[in-house]
Amino acid sequence: MAQIGNIDTVSSVNGTHFIGALAQNASRQEDLTLPPSIGGSRVSRARVRQISVWSTQNLDWELGFYGKHDAKSADPNLDTFKGRWQFVAADGVQDDGAGLYRYHINGLDFLYVDDDRTGILHLVLVNRSAAGKTTYGAGSHFRVEVGLEPSLGW
Numbered sequence: 001m002a003q004i005g006n007i008d009t010v011s012s013v014n015g016t017h018f019i020g021a022l023a024q025n026a027s028r029q030e031d032l033t034l035p036p037s038i039g040g041s042r043v044s045r046a047r048v049r050q051i052s053v054w055s056t057q058n059l060d061w062e063l064g065f066y067g068k069h070d071a072k073s074a075d076p077n078l079d080t081f082k083g084r085w086q087f088v089a090a091d092g093v094q095d096d097g098a099g100l101y102r103y104h105i106n107g108l109d110f111l112y113v114d115d116d117r118t119g120i121l122h123l124v125l126v127n128r129s130a131a132g133k134t135t136y137g138a139g140s141h142f143r144v145e146v147g148l149e150p151s152l153g154w
Helices: none
Strands: 008-011 027-033 045-055 061-066 081-087 093-095 098-113 120-127 142-150
Touching: 008 027, 045 061, 045 081, 061 098, 081 098, 120 142
Parallel strands: none
Antiparallel strands: 008 142, 027 120, 045 098, 045 142, 061 081, 061 120, 093 098
């Protein structure tokens, strides 16, 4: 049962999601399953509250949220864009100057609605850096976690 005020998380899986190379301004969409408290039988609605990213590369990452799979459109009547957040490379921190870069933002507040009612978070990753994101098998690791607060009713 969804409870307002609780934060539930949706995570990509390193080595499964966002595994391909990304040139500057290139994007890749992944569809992540919403937790039962949000993606149940009701219309899937939640407030995006926080985002964390773990990456071997210190790049400018942008995350876009869409209401449907393949919903980016040149027609603004069909596009289901819900919101975005961009991290710049300076936001990434490492422990002891080595290992993964960690990015985090909390205090966000925008509504995500799964317009196609599939219980899915439709997330688009864009590399905004001049340097390219490398492929997973070439040593690139990447994971994103989104904190969502259930939002009931219309």
